[in-house]
Amino acid sequence: MKKAADRKFSEQTYMTDFFESFGLKIDNHEITPAEYVRNIPEDKLEDLGIDPENFFQSLEAFAADFEAMMNDKGMDVNSLTVIGGHDKSGNPENVELTISKGDIICIVGPTGSGKSRLLADIEWLADGDTPTGRRILINGEKPDLSMRYSLEHKLVAQLSQNMNFVMDLTAEEFVMMHAESRLVENPAEKTALIIEQANMLAGEKFKPDTPVTSLSGGQSRALMIADTAFLSKSPVVLVDEIENAGIDRKKALELLVKEEKLVLMATHDPILALMGSKRIVIKNGGINEIIETTGEERKSLEALRKLDEKLLAMRNILRTGGRLDNIDDTII
């Protein structure tokens, strides 16, 4: 195959983005990047901060990245293993926990105990180089640590506790930009789907042209859940407390786990916790216990769901300006 510099723009439409980042607009798509640059006067190149040698190196790297991303099917992860380190006082954890594809594992523990830290260890593919001294294996082996730096072959998608936005974009523009950066097939269609699904999770609906910075906590979270569910190819999904914002948790979890993924979720919510097959109990920064969800506990799920529906109904009464008269403990 010819070098990217010698292929016409029409054969590599993505190349115009690269030129645009240097302030160059491509109108004639029937010429090659090499021809285009050859026609720019030297002082103009100087003005734009373009050194041809460096520029063409970057250009080839850009094309190579793009091709690699187009061919990326996502990595096959069958298992993830957490090898214990130590808690905040330095006591060893003595655990080796292996999680398999399709598993939902919950992480419980008091505020400040280290739930988010465990998720961060997994995201970082910790190799004894985080405050906990933990190590993470993928498919039973130490992963290639260069994956930490890879933007496009991300193993882990994380829904973090932090849902802030600072970008000056509408919800639609933002998701579109994200979809384009992930090179999805039909970004406009995906964007519409994500916003529609987010609105099904959020209590109060938002419009595609709502600036991301004016979304409420619940709306931001709903948007991020839908975004992760439909844009991420990452086989491992980490979820940090989705219950705190007013969204439909059950639907949210269903969206996230519909594919063959490996899900770890920090939570204080009894329903979410029982939806997992196991739960990790964190104390003082360390893994203290691993509890299997028993059949008995699953039976409690039924009653908890009913209770939750009742609470939800009452929330809706409040939201719509109603009154909560005559509620006593028969509700349980």
Next chain:
Amino acid sequence: MKFITVSGPPSSGKTSVILKTIDALASRGLKTGVVKFDCLTTDDDKLYEKKGVPVKKGLSGALCPDHFFVSNVEECVRWGTDKGLDILISESAGLCNRCSPHIKDITAVCVIDNLSGVNTPKKIGPMLKSADIVIITKGDIVSQAEREVFASRVKIANPAATIMNVNGITGQGAYELSRLFISGDEIETLKGRMLRFSMPSALCSYCLGERRIGDTYQMGNVRKMDMEE
């Protein structure tokens, strides 16, 4: 000694990232020093001193700090060698978005933060576009999706770079960055080395101290905006 140039817009997190990386280097038994270049004033030298890091400060005053940097960098390298440093880092704030301190075959780092806006990566010139490593800070303040979108914009502006998120406050990522710092070449001098990019040739009457406004006072390399259309 290894030499590393760190540049980036003001307040992007250069000092924070360097300090955390120095900790990581120290845990590997390496001695690091810093030369800090700025225009008017800086307190960064005190931050480094507090940590016991050998530091040299250079204030360029009325000159472009990057121009000042090149004129002094060879002496700085000598200073670092005399101090017995394993690694010397230069910190300079890119002020005009056009000048860049990066030198060929010397590890070049650009620090940029997640809060600076999606269009910033393309607005920054050779300082970002010719860097080997681009560090993105303040990821703790934004959502995962926004971090990804921002990083993808950086990637378009500099596809060949290693792009990393480092948290300047907690230091997450600094250990990995330190790993990249020690992979650079050993140098004894910078004499004969080349800048990665020429600095703008801005020599107009205003560069030379002129303050009066109007055609008659504009001399030298003067360029006019196109007011047509």
